[in-house]
Amino acid sequence: MTTTNTLDGRIILIVEDEYFIAADLRRALQSRGAEVLGPVSNLRDGLRLCEAEQLDAAILDVNLDGVLSFPIADRLAERAVPWTFLTGYDDWALPDAYRVVPRVAKPFRSDMILSAMERLLHSGDAA
Amino acid sequence: MATQAEGSVGGNVVQAINRIFSEALSARTEEQLCQLVLSVAEDVTGASYSLMGEINQATDRLDNLAISARGLQIFADHDATFTTDFMPAGFVLRGLFGAVLNEGESLIANDPANHPERGGAPDRHPPIDNFLGVPLTRGGRTIGMIGLANRPGGFREWDRDAIEEMAPAIVQALFSKRAEEALRTSEVRYRTLFERMGQGYLEGQILRDVEGRAVDFRLLELNPVFERLLRIPVDEAIGRPIREVLPDVEEFWIETYDRIVRQGVNSWFEHEGLLSSKWLQVHVYPHSDDRFVALYEDVSERRRADRALRDNRQRLRSVLEGIPQLVWIAGERGEWTWVGPQWMSFTGLSMEASLGLGWLDALHPDDRAGARDFWQEAGNRGALEMEGRVWHAREGRYRWVQTRARPVRDDAGAIVEWFGTSTDIDDLRRLQERQQLLVAELQHRVRNILTIVRSVFSRTIEAGGPLEEISDHFKGRLDALARTQVVVTNSVSGLVDLENMIRDELLSVGVNEGPGVEIEGPDVALPARAAESLGLAIHELTTNAVKYGALKVPGARLTIRWTANLLYDGKKRLVLQWVEQGVPALPVKPSRQGFGTELIEEALPYRLGAETALEFRGGGVRCTIAVVLPAEETAIVGWRDE
Numbered sequence: 001m002t003t004t005n006t007l008d009g010r011i012i013l014i015v016e017d018e019y020f021i022a023a024d025l026r027r028a029l030q031s032r033g034a035e036v037l038g039p040v041s042n043l044r045d046g047l048r049l050c051e052a053e054q055l056d057a058a059i060l061d062v063n064l065d066g067v068l069s070f071p072i073a074d075r076l077a078e079r080a081v082p083w084t085f086l087t088g089y090d091d092w093a094l095p096d097a098y099r100v101v102p103r104v105a106k107p108f109r110s111d112m113i114l115s116a117m118e119r120l121l122h123s124g125d126a127a
Numbered sequence: 128m129a130t131q132a133e134g135s136v137g138g139n140v141v142q143a144i145n146r147i148f149s150e151a152l153s154a155r156t157e158e159q160l161c162q163l164v165l166s167v168a169e170d171v172t173g174a175s176y177s178l179m180g181e182i183n184q185a186t187d188r189l190d191n192l193a194i195s196a197r198g199l200q201i202f203a204d205h206d207a208t209f210t211t212d213f214m215p216a217g218f219v220l221r222g223l224f225g226a227v228l229n230e231g232e233s234l235i236a237n238d239p240a241n242h243p244e245r246g247g248a249p250d251r252h253p254p255i256d257n258f259l260g261v262p263l264t265r266g267g268r269t270i271g272m273i274g275l276a277n278r279p280g281g282f283r284e285w286d287r288d289a290i291e292e293m294a295p296a297i298v299q300a301l302f303s304k305r306a307e308e309a310l311r312t313s314e315v316r317y318r319t320l321f322e323r324m325g326q327g328y329l330e331g332q333i334l335r336d337v338e339g340r341a342v343d344f345r346l347l348e349l350n351p352v353f354e355r356l357l358r359i360p361v362d363e364a365i366g367r368p369i370r371e372v373l374p375d376v377e378e379f380w381i382e383t384y385d386r387i388v389r390q391g392v393n394s395w396f397e398h399e400g401l402l403s404s405k406w407l408q409v410h411v412y413p414h415s416d417d418r419f420v421a422l423y424e425d426v427s428e429r430r431r432a433d434r435a436l437r438d439n440r441q442r443l444r445s446v447l448e449g450i451p452q453l454v455w456i457a458g459e460r461g462e463w464t465w466v467g468p469q470w471m472s473f474t475g476l477s478m479e480a481s482l483g484l485g486w487l488d489a490l491h492p493d494d495r496a497g498a499r500d501f502w503q504e505a506g507n508r509g510a511l512e513m514e515g516r517v518w519h520a521r522e523g524r525y526r527w528v529q530t531r532a533r534p535v536r537d538d539a540g541a542i543v544e545w546f547g548t549s550t551d552i553d554d555l556r557r558l559q560e561r562q563q564l565l566v567a568e569l570q571h572r573v574r575n576i577l578t579i580v581r582s583v584f585s586r587t588i589e590a591g592g593p594l595e596e597i598s599d600h601f602k603g604r605l606d607a608l609a610r611t612q613v614v615v616t617n618s619v620s621g622l623v624d625l626e627n628m629i630r631d632e633l634l635s636v637g638v639n640e641g642p643g644v645e646i647e648g649p650d651v652a653l654p655a656r657a658a659e660s661l662g663l664a665i666h667e668l669t670t671n672a673v674k675y676g677a678l679k680v681p682g683a684r685l686t687i688r689w690t691a692n693l694l695y696d697g698k699k700r701l702v703l704q705w706v707e708q709g710v711p712a713l714p715v716k717p718s719r720q721g722f723g724t725e726l727i728e729e730a731l732p733y734r735l736g737a738e739t740a741l742e743f744r745g746g747g748v749r750c751t752i753a754v755v756l757p758a759e760e761t762a763i764v765g766w767r768d769e
Contacts, residue, residue: 018575019730020582041733063571065656088574089377089567105576 005033006118013058014039015046015072016086017065021106025086028110029117041065046072047109057120058083059104059113062094070098077102082120086113140289143167144296151300158214160304161193164297168273171197171293172259172286175277176201178219180299181263182228182271189224190216192271192301206251215249222246223272227260231269233291234260237281253302257281259308261290263298273297296492327352327423332416333385334368341385342435343368345416345735384421387414397426406430452548453517455486457532459542460721461502475520491516491525509534511547519553526553559721575611580605586722604722606635607666608659623658625651625701632665643677648689651701657756660726660734661703667723668705668750675706683747697758708746727752 012034016022022039029036031037037055040046042064050058050072060069062085070087076083085098088106092123139656146167154160165177166211180189186432191214202209220228223589225243227234236242237257248255259282263271272288273280273422315563321328330348333341345368364372369380379398387394413419426623447454447467454467474489487495494515505511511532514523532547587601610631614623629646633639640646653661669678677683689703724741727750731737736752 017734018579018734020586021575021578023729024582024585025726041735060710088571088578107577 007114007121008033009032010056010117010121011037012117013037013040013046013049013053013055013068014062015049015058015064017041017063018061020105021061021086024110025113028114032114034117043069044065046076050075050079055079055081057081057117058096059086059117060084062087062089062098073098077093083120084113084116084120099115103109139171140292141613142272143171143289143293145458147293147296147300150240151304154304157301157304157308158193160300160347162196165193165195165273168275168293169197172260172275174282175279175280177273177275179263180271182220183638184408185218187220188216189218189220189228191215191218198534201253202565205253218249222261223258224272225260226271226344227274228269231262231264231530233262233287235284235287236283246696259286259289259290261294263294263301265298265302268299275384280366284611292471305637311395321350324350325352325424327421329423330418331369331384332418332550333381334386335417341381344381344384345369346372347353352423366650370741384411384419387411388417388419395575396429419717436552450548452550453528455481455547455549457502457545457547459505459544461505461545462500463545473520473551474518478754491517491518503633506530511545514552519551526551527556528552570579574672576608580608583608584724590721600722603635604663605665605671606665607632611655611658611662615658621650621655622652623655623662625653625661625689628653628662629665632662632669636669636678638669638673639677642686643682645684645686645688645689649691649701651689651691651756654757657735657754660731661752661754664731664752665705665725667726668748669747671723672707676710680710682726683707685747691756699756699758700753701756702751702753705748705750705752707749710747 009027010033011014011031013020014025014029014036016039016053018026019041022041026036026039035070037052038045040049046060046064046069047059058081060076060083062073073083073085073116083101085103086108087094087103102116102120104113147164149161150163154163155322161179168174169177176195178194178198179192181192182188183190190580193214194211199211211397217451218224223236223239223244223246225235225246225653234244235258236244239245239255239258246496254277256277258276261275262269263273270453273294275286277289308350311724320618328348328350329346331346332345334343334345336342346364346366349365351361353359353361353364359372365735369376377400381578382749383396383398392477393410393412395408397406399406404431405425408424408426410422410424411419412421446468451469453470453473455463455464456465456472463481463486466478466481466486470476470486471478474481474486476485476489479485487498490498498513501511501513511530514527514529517528518524519526521627528549529552530547530549532545533543534542535546537543574717583604584601587597587604590597590600611628614628615621624645630640633644633646638644672678672685686706686708687704689701692700692702727741729751731739731754735754737752739753740749740751742749
């Protein structure tokens with residue numbers, strides 16, 4: 001019941017600068033029936049894609065080759081699109097404003113990212 | 128009769144006056160003198176007893192100076208309670224005494240009970256049968272009187288005249304006695320002072336040669352202190368020239384006393400006596416005849432204390448000005464009253480500009496309000512501690528400074544002022560920030576690389592094949608990643624040399640540059656992330672060449688060649704070509720996309736924005752990778768310190 005298409009038809013943006021990590025994320029999301037926007041590796045492309053009309057959720061790497069992805073997070077917050085950070089940083093290394101956001105710590109297993117997305121989208125439905 | 132009487136009065140009186148002057152001098156006290164005078168007067172007149180009184184100027188009453196010895200006996204005989212412990216005093220100027228004193232004229236009352244001026248004798252007074260009173264005058268004023276009583280047969284005019292003639296001598300004797308006593312008292316007083324005072328007293332007289340030059344001074348008077356001060360016996364020294372007493376006396380003393388004596392002005396100076404090795408404060412009072420009085424005081428202790436205090440102040444000042452902190456003193460509202468030189472050189476603000484609230488000008492505008500607020504409540508807090516930015520003149524920027532201040536309180540505990548220090552913590556803060564950044568970056572990298580390793584591992588397994596082959600593949604990729612990591616973390620810049628990276632990769636499979644292998648290109652320093660991806664790509668190409676291509680087939684050739692062109696904005700465009708030649712059989716293009724292919728065709732473009740081409744064709748693999756390298760890369764990219 002939970003193993004198949006729990007993310008069926010959901011459009012999820014991936015912003016992650018490491019190709020292999022991005023590819024793994026895409027594969028994992030697609031395996032649950034999600035539609036992936038991206039993945040893109042930099043801030044500019046991320047900001048462009050987060051304006052997409054259809055967008056249900058996003059996974060954001062915090063450090064995009066030295067550039068922080070917070071502007072994308074801010075824009076998503078404005079649009080009320082839920083997202084999760086994917087990061088190798090501990091809490092203390094993040095600015096206060098971004099500490100409360102749900103995060104998935106690197107290195108991760110794909111089931112961790114999937115359940116995180118399910119939680120995000122589920123709470124989004126409830127609201 | 129009258130002449131005879133006068134002559135007889137004259138002879139007796141002259142004798143009496145002589146007695147008074149000769150014996151008065153031997154009297155020890157004033158009362159004794161008066162008693163002597165009275166006894167002479169009684170002898171001259173034949174009175175039974177007598178007394179002498181003086182008008183007290185303060186009370187305008189008569190105080191007894193003395194009662195004659197006979198009188199005392201008569202008083203005692205008459206009244207058992209009579210005592211000589213004190214002299215009766217305070218008589219109102221009335222009655223017969225009053226008549227004498229008020230009128231200033233002698234009075235004979237041979238029937239006193241019926242005399243018009245009678246006032247009655249005091250209680251327990253022996254009876255007065257007759258009375259002679261003679262005023263004592265001085266400078267035209269009546270100052271007292273002599274009263275004589277009870278001459279058998281009454282007083283005669285002769286008696287009155289005799290006493291009147293004696294009276295001036297009596298007054299003179301009395302006042303000589305007083306002057307002598309006053310002199311003795313003051314002499315005793317001064318002698319005591321002279322001998323016991325802590326100061327040395329020296330009276331001297333400058334001695335001059337024929338040309339008037341001061342060559343010495345004679346010691347006219349010295350007090351005992353000199354035995355201590357100069358270690359010479361006073362009695363031996365008095366009357367002798369100082370050079371004789373003290374052959375090695377410093378010229379200074381003679382010169383100085385001479386100068387003061389010539390100037391004729393009271394002076395004082397302090398001098399460290401070489402002989403006594405004491406600091407002396409000397410007050411000099413010159414007077415006539417080249418004479419002078421000098422008062423010496425040993426001020427060595429005070430000088431030592433002054434010196435210690437000065438040293439202490441000096442030391443404290445050195446510490447205050449030597450410490451690296453900016454030090455200042457402020458009033459209760461934060462208005463500075465003093466500031467050390469450190470602040471001035473740090474901020475470039477002058478002392479005048481900094482005092483009061485002027486120091487606020489050196490604070491970062493955003494920190495000024497906070498600093499002012501702080502002082503509003505400083506009194507309640509009892510200690511100040513804050514961080515803020517202060518303008519640093521030499522660097523032309525604000526630096527972080529930690530400020531602490533402690534109140535200085537008076538005896539009652541009220542805050543008098545604040546003593547503050549400001550410590551430059553800018554470097555510390557920057558280092559802390561940088562350290563935090565480095566740790567964060569390390570976390571990021573380690574966790575990222577682990578994520579990549581996990582990803583590479585699953586892809587390697589997905590490619591399938593015998594376990595041994597999978598294992599070799601994975602180890603090779605892991606080693607390639609590790610090699611790059613080692614170089615990145617070992618180099619200060621975090622940059623990796625492209626040529627070294629390629630040679631290391633080839634070496635890892637035992638291949639050297641040689642006839643079949645050509646490596647050529649300019650120096651290119653790769654940033655870490657480019658090195659990671661390119662390193663892995665070189666590894667995949669090398670592995671493929673070893674298994675299937677130019678590094679397997681004898682006679683085949685491998686050429687690795689690159690160019691780097693500077694772009695207009697300082698970036699570099701790197702074009703790297705991997706060309707295999709002479710590989711006879713067509714290499715087997717994997718049916719499924721392999722890891723290496725995905726890496727070159729997908730990952731490099733994604734990760735580095737590279738343009739890549741990978742061909743498997745006759746003669747061998749041909750791969751082109753073009754990538755734009757940033758103008759300048761450091762270990763930490765995109766993170767700024769400020």
